[in-house]
Amino acid sequence: MTSPDQSKAAASAHEVLAADFRGAMRRLASGVALVTTADADGTRYGIAMTAVMSLSMEPPSLLLAINRTASLCRPLLDRGLFGVSILAREQEQSCNAFVSAPAAERFSHGDWIAHDESGIPLLGSALAGIVCRLDKAEPFGSHVVIRGLVDYVSLDPSSNALVYLDGRYGGMTAND
Ligand SMILES: Cc1cc2nc3c(=O)[nH]c(=O)nc-3n(C[C@H](O)[C@H](O)[C@H](O)COP(=O)(O)O)c2cc1C
Numbered sequence: 001m002t003s004p005d006q007s008k009a010a011a012s013a014h015e016v017l018a019a020d021f022r023g024a025m026r027r028l029a030s031g032v033a034l035v036t037t038a039d040a041d042g043t044r045y046g047i048a049m050t051a052v053m054s055l056s057m058e059p060p061s062l063l064l065a066i067n068r069t070a071s072l073c074r075p076l077l078d079r080g081l082f083g084v085s086i087l088a089r090e091q092e093q094s095c096n097a098f099v100s101a102p103a104a105e106r107f108s109h110g111d112w113i114a115h116d117e118s119g120i121p122l123l124g125s126a127l128a129g130i131v132c133r134l135d136k137a138e139p140f141g142s143h144v145v146i147r148g149l150v151d152y153v154s155l156d157p158s159s160n161a162l163v164y165l166d167g168r169y170g171g172m173t174a175n176d
Helices: 004-026 073-079 089-100 103-108
Strands: 033-038 044-049 052-057 060-067 081-086 112-114 121-123 128-140 143-155 161-165 168-172
Touching: 033 073, 033 089, 033 121, 044 060, 044 089, 044 103, 060 073, 060 081, 060 128, 073 081, 073 128, 073 143, 081 121, 089 103, 089 161, 089 168, 121 128
Parallel strands: none
Antiparallel strands: 033 044, 033 081, 052 060, 060 143, 081 128, 112 121, 128 143, 161 168
């Protein structure tokens, strides 16, 4: 049987590991995207995300990790369609809005457009805009891992990306 002292030691070892892991992930520089959806009534939802990664080119697909408590999570799962707007350096303000502004205010700044066929919101001046169909959603811990199949892509010729590292924003171009 495990003694109270052993349980305490295991809990504290877990806390240390979790804190170290958080510190390690803060050192992983990431691009930032606004991930969005809209319901049948046209109400829009979105949050800023770094947990966006390319999955495969055949078929074109990507992965997201969304916190179950995020305001975007349920509407995205219900609609089964979502947009990914990859942010440029000068879009830090839009990014901040999608981290903490009230949901109703998030789309009030920026050149938001609705994708023709789906109405999914995309930021017109983002480095790239992608519309995906939900292929699979798998709960894991605090998050849901979303697999999306790419239906549409728009590209901007500029490449000055917004980058997030250790809790701060910076910029990076392909020539840096
Ligand atoms: C740089 C940055 C990256 C983030 N990446 C993610 C992410 O990948 N997945 C996620 O669920 N939340 C992520 N968040 C948190 C969401 O943007 C948002 O703050 C959170 O969902 C709370 O908003 P809500 O009240 O609309 O849900 C990130 C926040 C920041 C500042």
